[in-house]
Structures are given as structure tokens and as C-alpha cells.
Amino acid sequence: MKRRSFVAKSSLGSLAALLGVDIVYKELIPSGYTPVALQDSDPFDLFSKDEAMVVLNDRPWNMEAQAHLLNDAITPNKFMFIRNNGIIPEEINEQAWQLEINGESAVAPKTYTLNDLKTKFKEYTYQLTLECGGNGRSEFNPPAKGNQWTIGAVSCAEWTGVRLKDVLADAGIKDDAVYIAYHAADTHLSNNPTKEPISRGVPISKAMQEETLLAFAMNGKPIPLVHGFPLRLVAGGWPASTSGKWLNTISIRNKVHDGEKMGGNSYRVPCETVAPGETVPEEEMCIIESMPVKSLITYPKSGALLKEGKSLKINGHAWAGEDEVSELEYSIDFGSSWKSAHIQEPKNRLAWQHFNATVSFPKKGYYEIWARATDSRGNKQPMVLPGWNPKGYLNNACHRIAVKIT
Amino acid sequence: MQEQEDTDIIFKPIYKVLILICIAFIVLGALAIYFYGPNQSQVEITEVDSELIRDGIHVRTGLVEAGGLQTVITNCTTCHSSKLIIQNRMGVEQWNSTIRWMQKTQGLWELGANQKVIVNYLVKNYPPLEKGRRQALTNIDWYRLNE
Numbered sequence: 001m002k003r004r005s006f007v008a009k010s011s012l013g014s015l016a017a018l019l020g021v022d023i024v025y026k027e028l029i030p031s032g033y034t035p036v037a038l039q040d041s042d043p044f045d046l047f048s049k050d051e052a053m054v055v056l057n058d059r060p061w062n063m064e065a066q067a068h069l070l071n072d073a074i075t076p077n078k079f080m081f082i083r084n085n086g087i088i089p090e091e092i093n094e095q096a097w098q099l100e101i102n103g104e105s106a107v108a109p110k111t112y113t114l115n116d117l118k119t120k121f122k123e124y125t126y127q128l129t130l131e132c133g134g135n136g137r138s139e140f141n142p143p144a145k146g147n148q149w150t151i152g153a154v155s156c157a158e159w160t161g162v163r164l165k166d167v168l169a170d171a172g173i174k175d176d177a178v179y180i181a182y183h184a185a186d187t188h189l190s191n192n193p194t195k196e197p198i199s200r201g202v203p204i205s206k207a208m209q210e211e212t213l214l215a216f217a218m219n220g221k222p223i224p225l226v227h228g229f230p231l232r233l234v235a236g237g238w239p240a241s242t243s244g245k246w247l248n249t250i251s252i253r254n255k256v257h258d259g260e261k262m263g264g265n266s267y268r269v270p271c272e273t274v275a276p277g278e279t280v281p282e283e284e285m286c287i288i289e290s291m292p293v294k295s296l297i298t299y300p301k302s303g304a305l306l307k308e309g310k311s312l313k314i315n316g317h318a319w320a321g322e323d324e325v326s327e328l329e330y331s332i333d334f335g336s337s338w339k340s341a342h343i344q345e346p347k348n349r350l351a352w353q354h355f356n357a358t359v360s361f362p363k364k365g366y367y368e369i370w371a372r373a374t375d376s377r378g379n380k381q382p383m384v385l386p387g388w389n390p391k392g393y394l395n396n397a398c399h400r401i402a403v404k405i406t
Numbered sequence: 407m408q409e410q411e412d413t414d415i416i417f418k419p420i421y422k423v424l425i426l427i428c429i430a431f432i433v434l435g436a437l438a439i440y441f442y443g444p445n446q447s448q449v450e451i452t453e454v455d456s457e458l459i460r461d462g463i464h465v466r467t468g469l470v471e472a473g474g475l476q477t478v479i480t481n482c483t484t485c486h487s488s489k490l491i492i493q494n495r496m497g498v499e500q501w502n503s504t505i506r507w508m509q510k511t512q513g514l515w516e517l518g519a520n521q522k523v524i525v526n527y528l529v530k531n532y533p534p535l536e537k538g539r540r541q542a543l544t545n546i547d548w549y550r551l552n553e
Binding site (some may be wrong): 148195303304312 | 485486487489490493494495496497500504507511512513534535536537538539540541543546547548549550551552553
């Protein structure tokens with residue numbers, strides 16, 4: 001026993017020696033967690049991600065899934081995309097972590113520890129779809145700048161926390177409140193301490209929804225560091241950039257929040273549609289709110305070779321931002337004809353819905369299976385790219401997989 | 407009983423010396439790791455690798471070896487990864503406006519005459535590809551599926 005504890009201590013001691021400084025709060029470091037300064041450059045190890053995940057960027061870290069990796073009903077951490085704007089905070093002390101509620105429309109600034117949040121307010125768990133606003137950007141033409149996401153910047157995990165609206169009510173909110181803004185502990189890539197990497201938010205109406213959480217757990221465990229440990233704002237169905245990670249402040253604003261990546265072209269699309277490649281003045285860009293209807297075929301993986309006469313079971317997920325998916329169709333003839341798949345009800349509002357179908361093929365050849373979802377307002381996914389926009393957001397074109405019958 | 411106590415008396419000083427030697431060893435080892443270990447190997451790796459070009463690609467950054475490479479590395483990879491450059495394909499106008507955006511909001515410095523060098527390098531080596539409204543599926547990894 002004693003020898004073991006000596007070994008354990010000496011390994012942390014040697015970590016400290018390697019760092020040249022003592023590791024503050026080393027007794028609070030969760031087991032299995034490696035301090036950021038010691039992290040090697042293997043992001044799969046670093047963030048406990050599956051090796052089949054695709055790294056788009058290593059500074060800041062951005063990583064996406066592939067369609068077939070997203071087959072689970074609830075996305076596990078290993079298949080959850082990473083979208084970072086800045087540098088992951090290095091020293092997080094859960095015990096000392098505080099959330100401050102402030103802003104022009106706060107009655108008075110108020111501070112909560114994590115323990116306050118967990119003990120004063122009722123806890124809720126929801127499955128919430130988080131999709132990056134730029135998911136699908138790689139397909140736009142002319143190309144749009146930024147991380148070239150293909151289809152894998154979406155997840156639906158189970159988030160546990162307290163309702164933002166309960167905390168706002170407790171803190172006191174003025175009648176003139178328009179927006180809530182988040183501020184967080186991540187730091188700017190330029191290392192300029194006065195700059196925030198990102199500080200976005202949502203209108204009060206979204207903040208007051210039952211499913212908008214101040215979350216401290218994901219899939220029943222503390223939120224992984226890269227996804228916002230120890231506290232994250234989670235606003236399902238909206239661009240995932242509204243779900244601020246490493247949350248330490250909520251400002252109740254009396255105007256639309258003007259933080260980092262709220263203005264310019266960031267997370268905005270032309271208020272009126274434009275021709276591909278057109279220059280759009282800033283004042284004609286509108287903030288993205290609910291994400292559009294979309295679906296993914298997660299089984300089988302694209303590229304299946306199948307014997308003639310065999311039918312194929314397919315399945316996947318569909319989601320529609322604030323709305324529900326009412327129908328899921330598939331086509332094996334490039335949209336000439338569509339058949340209905342079976343689509344389940346969402347587990348809760350803003351959760352993705354699972355679909356499945358049994359597909360049969362008339363004869364040998366190359367096929368593509370296309371999936372098309374329709375939301376409760378009757379909007380369907382387009383087969384070609386939707387409206388071009390300067391930053392390449394909101395690509396909800398149909399997903400398809402290749403199949404060969406031999 | 408008497409014998410047992412005797413051995414204890416003889417053993418204890420030896421034990422102390424052994425512990426002292428062990429501690430000295432650990433301290434020296436830690437110092438050696440601290441001063442000569444990872445730092446040195448880190449320096450070696452960067453020195454060897456930073457200039458390496460293989461098959462026309464600058465290995466450390468993955469950028470294409472061409473006129474302007476060093477200017478791009480110096481000015482464009484201080485804040486963000488070269489991966490962000492490589493995956494983006496834009497024309498002169500778009501690169502210039504991206505540079506303006508980085509200067510306005512992200513703390514990028516004035517580039518002066520280097521701006522032209524950088525933008526020329528980018529449009530020459532990472533030109534936009536005509537993709538149309540929907541591309542064919544490519545790089546399909548075919549596998550046998552037995553349902």
C-alpha cells in the first residue's frame with residue numbers, strides 16, 4: 001500500500017519536475033486527466049477520441065466525426081466533434097469555479113459556485129442536438145473560409161444541469177432584457193489577455209426555454225475538458241457556438257449581445273439570399289438562430305458491396321433545430337422516386353430522431369442512397385446546396401451513401 | 407531476543423545510509439531529467455525538422471514548398487495552425503479580406519509588402535476548385551457487407 005502511494009506521488013512529482021512548477025490543486029485533478037501543459041500532440045489520446053475522427057485544425061483544436069461513427073442513439077464523447085475558437089483553459093479548479101450573473105438587465109450582479117447551482121436548483125437531463133453552424137461548409141462554391149467541415153460537426157449527447165431560466169429568475173432579471181451573453185475561461189489564440197476567443201449568446205426567449213441548460217454533466221459524467229468542463233451553457237437546436245464552454249459569466253443584456261463572433265460575418269447569413277460569391281455588406285447579415293432540417297445515414301458506412309437480391313437495412317438520425325422532423329424519405333434513384341422510412345419521436349424536444357428503413361435494389365449496379373427529412377413546417381432538405389453565404393453556414397443538403405450491388 | 411536486537415542495531419545505520427543514497431539518486435535523476443531530458447530532445451527535434459522539405463512539402467507545417475513559404479510560416483502560423491490555411495481555397499480578393507478581418511479582430515499585425523507575397527503564395531498553391539452545386543462522391547472505401 002505504502003509503496004503504491006509513493007509511486008503515485010512520485011509520478012505527479014516528476015510531472016511537476018518536468019513542468020518546472022508545482023501543480024496547484026494536484027489532489028483535485030481527476031484521475032485520467034493530464035494537465036494541458038503536459039499534453040502531447042496526439043489529440044485522440046488527449047481528448048479520448050476515436051482514431052477514426054478527423055482532425056481539421058490543431059490550433060485551435062477542431063475535429064469532426066464521419067457519418068458512420070455517429071450511429072449511436074446518444075453520441076458518446078469519443079465520437080463527438082470538437083469546435084474550439086481559442087485555447088483550452090489550463091487550470092480548472094472545480095471547487096472554486098464560479099458563475100457570475102451580471103449585465104445591464106440584471107437586477108444586481110450575483111455569483112454562484114457549482115455547488116450552489118447543484119443544490120439550489122432542480123436538475124434536468126435532456127438529449128440535445130448540437131450542430132456547428134458551419135457543418136457542411138466544405139461543399140460551398142465558391143469556397144467559404146473557415147474550418148472545412150464535411151458532415152461530422154453534429155452530436156446529440158445527454159446533458160444534465162439546471163435550467164438557465166431558474167437561475168436567471170433567482171438572480172433577478174429586468175423587464176428590458178433582450179439577450180443573454182456568455183463569457184468563458186478559454187483564452188485567445190494570440191495570447192492577448194484582453195481578447196476573448198468567442199462570446200456569443202441567445203435572445204431571452206431561447207434562454208427561457210426549459211431545455212436551455214447550465215450543464216455540468218454529459219452522458220452521466222462530468223463534461224470532458226474539451227467540451228466545457230466544469231460548466232457549459234447548452235442551447236440545443238441552435239448553432240453550437242451559442243452553447244458556451246468553460247462558462248464563468250452570463251450577462252443579461254438590454255440589447256443584442258455584441259461580443260466576439262457576434263458581429264461581422266460570424267454565425268450570420270445574408271438576410272436576403274444572394275448569388276454565390278456576392279459581396280454582402282455587414283449590415284445586411286442576420287444572426288443564425290434555429291438550425292435547419294437535416295439528416296444523416298449512419299448505417300451502413302458508405303461503400304458497401306452487397307450481393308444481388310439482398311435487402312439492406314439502413315438507419316440514421318434527423319433533426320430540425322427548434323422544430324421536429326415529421327417525415328424521412330430515402331431515394332435510390334437520385335431523387336426520381338422517394339420512399340418513406342420509419343422515423344421515431346424525439347426523446348425530448350431538441351433531441352435528434354432515429355430513422356430506419358429496409359432498402360431493396362432492382363438490379364446490379366452503382367447506387368446512392370439519399371436521405372431527405374421534412375420538418376413540422378413542411379421544409380425539406382434540398383438535394384443540392386442551399387443558399388450560398390459568405391461563411392458557408394447552414395448546409396443542410398441531403399446526405400447520401402454509395403452502395404454497389406454485385 | 408538478544409540476537410534480534412543486535413541485528414537491529416547493526417541494521418539501522420545501514421538502512422539510513424541506503425535511504426540517503428536512494429534520495430540522492432532520485433534528486434540527481436530528477437535534476438538530470440529537468441535540465442538535460444525533455445528540453446534537449448525538444449530542441450533537437452525542432453532543429454532537425456523545422457526546415458525539412460519532402461516531396462515538395464514543408465514537413466513541419468504541411469505547406470507547399472514555393473516562393474513565399476517562409477513569409478507565410480512567419481506571419482500566418484504564429485497564431486493559428488497551418489492546417490487552417492491548407493484546407494481553405496480562396497482568390498486574391500477573399501484572402502485580402504480575410505487578412506483585413508484578422509487585422510481588425512484577431513490581432514494580426516500590418517503585413518506591408520509581405521501581404522502581396524503571402525497572397526500570391528496562397529492563390530498560386532491553394533487556388534479555389536470549381537465544385538458546382540453538388541459533387542460526385544469520391545474516395546469511396548468499398549467493403550463487402552454481408553447482411
